[in-house]
Amino acid sequence: MPDTFTFLMDGRSVVATAGQSILEAAEAGGIYVPRLCHKPGLVPWGACRICTVRMNDRPCAACTQPAVPGSVVENDTEELRAYRRTLVEMLFVEGNHFCMLCEKSGNCELQALAYRLGVTAPRAPYFFQARDIDASHPDIILDRNRCIQCARCIRTSKDLDGKNVFGFLGRGTAKRIGVNARVRLRDTEVDLTDLSLDACPVGALLRKREGFRVPVGDRLYDLEPIGSDIERNSP
Amino acid sequence: MTATSESRSPSVDPTLEEVVETIDRHGNERTSLMHVLRDIQERHRCVSPGAQSLVAEVMGIPRVEVEGFVSFYSFLSEEPWGDIVIRVCDDVPDRMRGFERVLSAFREAVGVEVGRTSADGITLTTTASIGLSDQAPAALVNDVPVTELSTDKVHRIVEALRSHRDPKKLVTLLGDGNNAHPLVRSMVKNNLMHPGPLIFSPVSRGQAIRRATRVSPAEVIRQVKAARLRGRGGAGFPTGMKWEFTRASLGERKFVICNADEGEPGTFKDRVILTERPDRVFSGMTVAGYAIGAQEGIVYLRAEYQYLRAYLEAVLAQRRSDGLLGRDIVGRPGFHFDIRIQMGAGAYVCGEETALIRSCEGRAGEPLNRPPFPAEHGFLGCPTSVNNVETYCCIAKILEEGAAAFNEYGTPESAGTKVLSISGDCLKPGIYEVAFGITLHTMLEMCGAEDARAVQVGGPSGSLVGPTDFHRRICFNDLPTGGSMIVFGPDRDLLSVVYAFAEFFADESCGYCTPCRVGTQLILRYLERLRAGRAEASDIEELRRTARTMKTTSRCGLGSTACNPVLTSMERFPELYAPVDDHPDAYRRSFDLPRAVAEAERLSGRTSRGEHVEQGYHA
DSSP states (O other): OOTOOOOOOTEEEEEETOOBBBHHHHHHHTOOOOOOSSSTTTTOOOOOOOEEEEEETTTETTTBBBBBTTTTEOOHHHHHOOOOHHHHHHHHHTOOGGGGGTTTTTTOOOHHHHHHHHHSOOOOOOOOOOOOEEEEEESSSGGGOOOOOHHHHHHIIIIIISOOEEEESGGGGGGGGSSSSSOGGGSSSOTTOGGGGGGSSSSEETTTTTSSSSOOTTSSHHHHHHHHHHTTOOO | OOOHHHHHHHOSSHHHHHHHHHHHHHOOOOHHHHHHHHHHHHHHHHHOHHHHHHHHHHHHHOOHHHHHHHHTTOOOOOEEESEEEEEOOOHHHHHTTTTTHHHHHIIIIIOOOOOBBTTTTEEEESSEEEEEOGGOOOOTTTTTEEEEEEEHHHHHHHHHHHHHGGGGGGGOOOSSGGGSTTTTTTOOOEEEEEEEEEEEOOTTTTTTHHHHHHHHHHHHHOOOOOHBBOOSSOOBHHHHHHHHHHHSSSOOOOOOEEOOOSSSSTTTHHHHHHOOHHHHHHHHHHHHHHHHHHHEEEEEEEEEGGGHHHHHHHHHHHHTTSSSBBGGGGOOOOOOOOEEEEEOOOGGGGGGGHHHHHHHTTTTOOOOOOOTTTTTTGGGOOOOOEEEHHHHHOOOHHHHHHHHHHHTTTTTSSBSSSEEEESSSSSSSSSEEEEEEBBBHHHHHHHHHHTEEEEETSSSTTTOOOOGGGBBBTTTSSOHHHHSSEEEOOTOHHHHHHHHHHHHHHHOOOOHHHHHHHHHHHHOOOOOOOOTTTTOOOHHHHHHHHHHHHHOSSSSHHHHHTTTHHHHHHHHHHHGOOOOOOOOTOOOOTOOHHHHHHHHHHTTOOOOOOOOHHOOOOO
C-alpha cells in the first residue's frame, strides 16, 4: 500500500491513508474515539467536539482533522476524558433529556456515551428551555427537547436522500432544527423511506408507533458499552 | 393606522413581481442572497414567511436555508419592525457612560419596552458594539448613527422622528473630516487623537499600485515579508506568508477580501480608517490582487457601517475612472482588478474569516472546519486571502515607501504601527496610531487615564490586565491586540464588566459547536450566582472548568476566546471570585428557593407562603 503511513495514538501505531481523518484511521485500527455528530458516510461536521484529541499537543477534532504522518495523538487521557465528560454534561443540561421517559433509551448515543464516560448527574445547572415539538406528520415525530444540534438529519437528508428536509434556524442556544416548509414537518417532502429518519443519535427524530418494539434491557447499549463494536476490530 | 402611515409602510409581504425584480437587480445567484434579503427587509420592515417562500422559489434555494439565513442575522427579521428602528448600543463603554439612563429615556419617549414596536411604527431594541465606543452612549436610528446621547437628546430625537420620520434629518452638526462629506453627512467624530506616521499619513493615490506593478508579484510578496507585516485583525498571521500560500494555490479565480466587519466590543479604528483613508485600503487590496493573481476584491462591510457605503462606492467609482481599478490598471496590460462591497447583517462571528466567507456565499455565518484554509479553498471554493482593513493600509504604505521605512517603527517581532481604539474611563478616548512596543503605561498617559484600575486589551476576546501588568508592551509577543482598548477607572465594578462581556458572547455564539453554544450560557449562569452572592466554591470551580473546556475544545476563535474575560479576570483579579462561606447547616447557598418555586407558583396560581420561601432558607 504505497500511500499509507502511520501515526502514534496513545502509544499504539495506527495506519492511515492520505486524507483519512484521525477518527476514521483510529476506528479502522480498532481504537474508539468517542463522538456524537460523526456518522460514517456523512460529511465530517466537527460540532459536538466530543472527539477532541491532541495531535502533536494541539487540540483538534479527530473527525475533521486529517491524520498526519508521524504525528503523536493523545486520545484516551484523563485530560481529554474530563473535557468529554463536560461536553456530554453540557448537552444534557442544555436540552430536556428525560431518559426514563424516552423511547430512545438504550439505543441513545448520548446516554450510552454518558455511561461510558462515567457521567452520572451533571454538575452544571439545567437550562429547562422550552422547545417545540413537531408531531404534525402522521408517522414521524420531531422532538426538539432532545436535539443536540449534531446535524446528522440535515446532512443525511441533503447528501444521502437528495432532499433538504431539515436545516438549522437561529443562532446560539436558540439554534434549532427547522423543516423545509413554512411551518410543519408534514408539509415537507419527507418520506418514511428517508435515511434521515434513522440518523438521529438521540430521541429527537423518531417514527411513531414503534415504541417498545425492543424491550428496555435488550437494546443496543443495554448489552454492551458504546464503541465496543469498534474495539472488537482491534488487531 | 392612518392613511399616511399605510402609504409609508407597504404590506409585510412582497409580491412575486417585486421579488423577481429585486433578485434580477442583484443577480440570481446564491451570493446575492444577503443583498436581496436586506432590500426586502428595508422595504417591508421584515422578511416575512411569505417573502422567504418566494425568495426560495425564485432563487432555487431550499426554503429552510432562507429561513435559517434570516434567523441567523440580527439585522434581518421575520416579524415586522417599525419603519424606524432604534438600536441602542449596550456595549461596555456605553454602559460605562450611561447606557441604562439613555435606554430608559428611549423606553419612555417611544413608549414601548425593548424589543417592541410603538403604534406609530418605532421599534426599540439594543445591539452589540456599533463602533462608536469613543462617543458613547450611541445608537443607530435605521442606518444613521446618533452619538453622545443624553436623556434630553433622546427625547429631542424621538420628538423629531415623530414629526418628520426621517432619521437623516437628525443630523444637524456634522462630524469632522469626511464625516461631513456630502455622501456621509454624519454626526460621527473621528477623534483622531494621535495620527501616526504610517496609516494616517497623507496618501499619494496610485503610487503603491504603480510601484507594485513595476516589479513581479513574487517581488511584491518578498517586500511584504521583508516588512515583517503581520495581520492587524488580532491573530497576527504573517501577511506575506498568507499571500504566498494563496498565490501558490491552483485556481482560475482567486479572491481578495477585506474584513471590514470589526465587531470586537470597543473597537472602532476601521471606521475611522474607512472614513479618512479608503484610498489606501483599496490600494492595498489592489496590490494584493496583483500579488496573488486575483481579479476580484470584496469589502465585507458590517451592517453598522451602512452609512459609509455610498461614500465608499463613490471612492471606488473614482478609482475606476482614474484607472486604478478595472481593466489594465495603471496602464499595465492584463492587470485587471475590481472591488465590490458586500454588506453584513449584524453578526459578530462573521469577523472570523471563514464565517465571513460563508456569509459572502449567501449562507449563515458559521465558521468552517480547517483545514482546508481559505488560501487554498476559500470564497466559492477558490483560493482567497482575507485581510483586515488596517493590514491593507500597511501594505499600501510598504509599497509606497518600502519595507525599511515600515519597520523603522515597532519591534523586531512586531513591525510598524498599530491603530488603537481607546475608550472607557479616560480623558481623551479616540484613535491612537502608535508604534508597536509601547507600554500600557505610556498608552494610559497618552489618553489621560493614569489612575486606571484595569485595561481590557484586545477587547473581550483579549485579556483583562491590571496595574501590575501596565509595564508590559503592546505587541504580538507580549500583549497582542486587534485594537480595542477599554480602560476601567478605580471605581469600576469589574465583575459587571465580565458579565456584560459574557452576555455579548452568549448572544453572538453561532451555536454550531457544543462548548461555545452551551458554555457561553453556563458562564452567564455561574456569574449570575456570583453577582448575587450565592456562588459556592464548587460553582467557581465549575465556572473554571467550563471556561477551560471552551478554550480547548471550541471549533473557532469565538468559542476559544469567549472564555477569556472569565479566565483572565480570574487570574489577575482573583478577589472577584470569592465564594460565599459554607453555611453551617449545609444548605446550599447557590440554591434560590423563591426562584425555584416561581414557575410552580405561576402554574398553580397561588403563592407559597411562609418565611422560608419568601426570604430563602438562609436570609
